Amino acid sequence: MSPYTFEFEDGTVREWTLTGDGAEPRLVEDYTPSLFVSGPDDALVDLRARLEDDPKVDATDRERWATDLHQAHVGDRSRVLRVDLERVDEVRTLAREIRGVHERETHAPGTFRLFDVDLEPGVRYCLDEGIDPTPGRELRPLRIELSEPALADGDVAALRLDGEPIDERTGDPAAVLRTLGRRLVRRDPDVLVVSHGELIPLIERRAAALGLEGVRLGRLPGWTQLAGENTYVSYGRAGHSPARYRVPGRAIVDTSNSFLWNQSGLDGLQYMVERTGRPLQEAAWGSIGTLLTSRQIRIARDRSVLAPWNKWEPESFTDVRTLHAADRGGFTFAPEVGFHETVHAIDFASLYPRIICEYNVSPETIDCGCGRPAARDGCGGDGTVETVGERNGRVPGLGYERCSHDGFLPDVLEPLLADREKRKRRLAADPSEPEAARLRAESGAIKWVLVSCFGYQGYRNAKFGRIECHEAINAYAREIALAAKRRLEDAGWRIVHGIVDSLWVTPRVPDPEPLDDVTAEIGETVGIPLEDDGSYEWVCFVPLRESIAPASEAGRAPAPPVDSSPDSDQTGTTIDPATEAGGVESGPAGALTKYFGKREDGGFTVRGIELRQRSTPPFVAESQRAFLEALDRERDPRAVCDVLGRRLRELRSGAVDPANLEITKRISRSLEAYSQRTHTVAALERYDRRGIDRRPGQSVRYVVVDDEARGSERVRLPFEGIRTYDEDWYATSVIRACESVVSPLGWDRRRIRTFLRDGRTPRLSTFVE
Amino acid sequence: MRSLELESGLTLLAVPTPRSTIVHRLVCDRLADRREAGESGAGASAYWIDARNAAAPRVLYDQVSSPGVLSDLRIARAFTAYQHHSLVREVTRRCDPTTELLVAPNVASLYGDDDLPAYEREDLLASSLETLSELGRVLDCPVVVTSADDERAATIDDYARSTIECVRTREGVRFETDGEAVTTGYWHGTYWQTTIPYWVDCCGTVDRLDPVTAADRGLLEVSA
Numbered sequence: 001m002s003p004y005t006f007e008f009e010d011g012t013v014r015e016w017t018l019t020g021d022g023a024e025p026r027l028v029e030d031y032t033p034s035l036f037v038s039g040p041d042d043a044l045v046d047l048r049a050r051l052e053d054d055p056k057v058d059a060t061d062r063e064r065w066a067t068d069l070h071q072a073h074v075g076d077r078s079r080v081l082r083v084d085l086e087r088v089d090e091v092r093t094l095a096r097e098i099r100g101v102h103e104r105e106t107h108a109p110g111t112f113r114l115f116d117v118d119l120e121p122g123v124r125y126c127l128d129e130g131i132d133p134t135p136g137r138e139l140r141p142l143r144i145e146l147s148e149p150a151l152a153d154g155d156v157a158a159l160r161l162d163g164e165p166i167d168e169r170t171g172d173p174a175a176v177l178r179t180l181g182r183r184l185v186r187r188d189p190d191v192l193v194v195s196h197g198e199l200i201p202l203i204e205r206r207a208a209a210l211g212l213e214g215v216r217l218g219r220l221p222g223w224t225q226l227a228g229e230n231t232y233v234s235y236g237r238a239g240h241s242p243a244r245y246r247v248p249g250r251a252i253v254d255t256s257n258s259f260l261w262n263q264s265g266l267d268g269l270q271y272m273v274e275r276t277g278r279p280l281q282e283a284a285w286g287s288i289g290t291l292l293t294s295r296q297i298r299i300a301r302d303r304s305v306l307a308p309w310n311k312w313e314p315e316s317f318t319d320v321r322t323l324h325a326a327d328r329g330g331f332t333f334a335p336e337v338g339f340h341e342t343v344h345a346i347d348f349a350s351l352y353p354r355i356i357c358e359y360n361v362s363p364e365t366i367d368c369g370c371g372r373p374a375a376r377d378g379c380g381g382d383g384t385v386e387t388v389g390e391r392n393g394r395v396p397g398l399g400y401e402r403c404s405h406d407g408f409l410p411d412v413l414e415p416l417l418a419d420r421e422k423r424k425r426r427l428a429a430d431p432s433e434p435e436a437a438r439l440r441a442e443s444g445a446i447k448w449v450l451v452s453c454f455g456y457q458g459y460r461n462a463k464f465g466r467i468e469c470h471e472a473i474n475a476y477a478r479e480i481a482l483a484a485k486r487r488l489e490d491a492g493w494r495i496v497h498g499i500v501d502s503l504w505v506t507p508r509v510p511d512p513e514p515l516d517d518v519t520a521e522i523g524e525t526v527g528i529p530l531e532d533d534g535s536y537e538w539v540c541f542v543p544l545r546e547s548i549a550p551a552s553e554a555g556r557a558p559a560p561p562v563d564s565s566p567d568s569d570q571t572g573t574t575i576d577p578a579t580e581a582g583g584v585e586s587g588p589a590g591a592l593t594k595y596f597g598k599r600e601d602g603g604f605t606v607r608g609i610e611l612r613q614r615s616t617p618p619f620v621a622e623s624q625r626a627f628l629e630a631l632d633r634e635r636d637p638r639a640v641c642d643v644l645g646r647r648l649r650e651l652r653s654g655a656v657d658p659a660n661l662e663i664t665k666r667i668s669r670s671l672e673a674y675s676q677r678t679h680t681v682a683a684l685e686r687y688d689r690r691g692i693d694r695r696p697g698q699s700v701r702y703v704v705v706d707d708e709a710r711g712s713e714r715v716r717l718p719f720e721g722i723r724t725y726d727e728d729w730y731a732t733s734v735i736r737a738c739e740s741v742v743s744p745l746g747w748d749r750r751r752i753r754t755f756l757r758d759g760r761t762p763r764l765s766t767f768v769e
Numbered sequence: 770m771r772s773l774e775l776e777s778g779l780t781l782l783a784v785p786t787p788r789s790t791i792v793h794r795l796v797c798d799r800l801a802d803r804r805e806a807g808e809s810g811a812g813a814s815a816y817w818i819d820a821r822n823a824a825a826p827r828v829l830y831d832q833v834s835s836p837g838v839l840s841d842l843r844i845a846r847a848f849t850a851y852q853h854h855s856l857v858r859e860v861t862r863r864c865d866p867t868t869e870l871l872v873a874p875n876v877a878s879l880y881g882d883d884d885l886p887a888y889e890r891e892d893l894l895a896s897s898l899e900t901l902s903e904l905g906r907v908l909d910c911p912v913v914v915t916s917a918d919d920e921r922a923a924t925i926d927d928y929a930r931s932t933i934e935c936v937r938t939r940e941g942v943r944f945e946t947d948g949e950a951v952t953t954g955y956w957h958g959t960y961w962q963t964t965i966p967y968w969v970d971c972c973g974t975v976d977r978l979d980p981v982t983a984a985d986r987g988l989l990e991v992s993a
């Protein structure tokens with residue numbers, strides 16, 4: 001078995017290998033990590049001489065490596081300087097010195113480019129030593145949890161193990177920690193799944209203070225802080241990463257800082273360890289971008305390509321026409337707002353990754369000029385996908401030439417696509433529940449990486465991203481959507497909505513061609529399967545909130561679905577990033593991602609409305625579900641409003657459990673940085689008062705108790721013993737949730753209120769919920 | 770007949786916001802003039818080093834009577850300061866004596882981003898500006914850069930032969946050089962109220978560096 005977790009200390013590596021009943025350490029003393037520098041030859045000679053006296057440097061050498069994908073693609077190499085270091089934790093320091101001291105003193109800025117600098121030690125070690133850190137046997141996890149208030153108070157007596165309190169009766173910290181210690185010895189877990197990373201220093205320090213020498217979290221004594229906490233901005237959103245810790249011989253999964261754990265659990269994590277080469281603990285805290293980058297670095301290394309530290313490679317100069325063609329977003333068909341019956345959803349499974357693989361789109365295959373033949377297996381540059389015979393290897397609309405030779409991105413993604421396919425097939429064969437759970441977890445983990453790979457190509461700091469590649473993928477996606485639209489319409493179908501890879505179609509003639517035949521043909525033509533994503537008895541597309549008709553009058557019949565000619569060019573529109581949504585000229589504009597429908601196999605599909613929003617309190621979400629059920633039963637907005645009336649009465653009687661009114665909000669900045677007196681600010685003040693730390697990127701939970709009150713009195717936190725709530729405020733929330741459901745039928749808030757005021761005898765259906 | 774005489778060398782256009790389209794107008798007019806004079810068509814003659822997505826194709830198309838006017842313009846966008854600096858270096862390789870114009874909107878903006886360590890910011894920006902300014906001198910062509918940030922404008926000013934201020938007033942944007950108002954018209958919303966003779970005025974009043982100082986590289990290096 002190969003080792004699965006690693007510690008770096010004083011220039012040595014301790015690797016832990018799982019054994020039948022535990023894990024064994026091995027000390028490696030001679031590991032010397034390397035960074036690489038490229039630049040003009042004389043500058044490198046000079047730098048090499050300057051580094052010779054640096055005590056951090058073990059050795060230097062000149063080697064031939066590709067400094068980008070293009071170089072590897074055309075079979076070229078650069079003669080770079082390899083710098084070996086004594087200690088892995090000094091790589092970044094030396095990198096900064098090379099740029100900030102050595103370059104600065106003797107050369108123009110930007111003379112040196114650095115490579116293999118920002119790799120986490122464990123990832124770097126496995127990469128350098130050719131280690132696959134995938135655990136070789138089933139892992140034994142132990143879950144250790146503490147609630148946030150208890151964590152803030154440092155109350156270790158409230159610790160829970162595997163979901164059970166350790167000791168509810170005595171509340172004696174020493175007893176609790178002793179029990180924890182015994183459990184650790186007896187179970188000998190390989191992975192500690194902790195609710196907060198801060199538990200590590202808390203437990204260790206408390207055990208030390210109480211003189212409990214035998215109580216320790218690691219397989220050996222000691223613990224280390226790896227990184228401090230940190231607030232960052234990514235894609236315009238604030239995020240927070242808590243401090244990270246390590247204990248000897250055990251991998252730590254901090255569930256408050258693990259996207260993968262929360263999405264896919266231990267199974268998904270283990271799968272990603274194998275595919276990214278990140279050891280378990282590093283995989284656990286990695287974002288999807290980090291995981292994808294790790295896999296890319298690994299595959300790049302196989303091709304002798306170094307991982308750049310900073311993003312120096314710019315896009316190529318191009319003319320305005322090409323820039324204009326490339327600067328468009330994904331193709332979208334404006335939704336027809338309204339209630340549609342007999343709708344089929346079809347989608348191109350994993351559209352973007354499949355475009356990358358099918359059309360060999362990769363940073364180094366676009367306009368590479370390597371002299372190899374252009375790719376001919378794809379859709380053509382003449383604006384149509386159907387004309388297969390005329391494919392000429394140019395990216396449609398952009399004219400970039402696309403090489404046929406062995407692309408890097410396809411290499412990154414193809415195994416993931418294949419793995420996902422395999423898991424989906426096995427799931428379809430009805431496996432046992434534990435097996436099915438594992439397959440779902442793995443498939444989910446893969447899905448997240450696949451959906452991110454396209455956007456990541458356009459991310460400004462993506463190590464192997466290239467904007468032209470991002471544009472090319474988009475260009476193919478548009479071409480494919482248009483080809484599908486034409487074929488579907490010829491076959492007697494009408495597109496009622498479409499977003500990039502998903503289409504909703506309904507028959508436009510009494511006897512259209514069978515959908516399966518049409519989608520199979522389209523899939524065959526474009527090289528990407530177009531799959532059935534479910535049939536719906538009915539689907540509603542929700543209007544944009546600001547375009548919900550304010551002039552709708554009471555008593556008017558529900559508006560019929562907006563009728564638009566299937567041949568109209570307006571059904572297809574490209575999203576303009578500046579205007580957000582493409583609109584239908586008559587009738588309200590549809591929100592692109594807000595819809596709900598009743599599937600033919602039973603159950604609802606809901607997107608974008610309150611039910612799906614994380615912040616929506618359970619009571620409001622349950623109410624909206626009841627509205628959907630009423631709409632499905634009666635197909636009449638009045639029936640929905642009857643249910644709303646009953647829900648409002650329940651709310652007004654004070655009978656709703658405050659726990660069902662909790663709101664969860666992600667915070668985007670620190671308390672001091674908020675200028676408006678929002679509920680979030682009020683909640684933050686209350687957390688602050690109790691000494692509970694809330695950072696941007698984390699969430700707050702609260703119940704609105706008096707919206708009219710001042711400051712922090714407007715809300716209460718879940719653990720503050722809430723007895724009342726603000727009825728009016730929640731009533732408005734419930735009415736809004738109802739509006740989302742009836743707005744496709746032409747009803748707005750005013751009409752709902754008028755209907756409720758009428759005080760008619762409720763119909764029988766009101767009581768069927 | 771529009772005639773716009775941009776001086777050769779680095780000109781800083783101190784714009785009110787990073788989204789300002791003043792520079793687009795300036796570039797498009799220049800290209801249109803060349804086309805009228807029958808000078809275009811010999812391949813790329815103008816390079817635009819973009820930052821913060823200033824080079825919106827739609828805005829450029831809006832400024833020209835026919836798309837052909839833009840055929841000699843080549844654009845590349847930078848998303849990091851490193852890319853920006855690389856593009857500046859790339860332009861030195863691409864430029865030749867036929868190059869008519871270099872443009873770099875928001876020229877200093879990316880150098881203030883978090884993904885650049887503090888020790889690198891000033892040096893890298895200085896190096897980019899020095900290169901652009903030198904290109905203007907060697908090629909004897911105008912190099913127009915913009916900045917919406919006063920602090921950075923001060924840095925850029927060290928490398929510029931001339932600076933045009935765009936001052937926001939109640940009436941719109943007023944142009945100034947050296948504190949002297951030169952505006953004969955104002956921006957109103959998205960359109961430009963004055964006529965092109967304004968630019969002639971404007972550029973005619975730009976103060977010049979002492980030619981001896983400009984020619985003496987050694988002196989400039991010391992003062993920089």
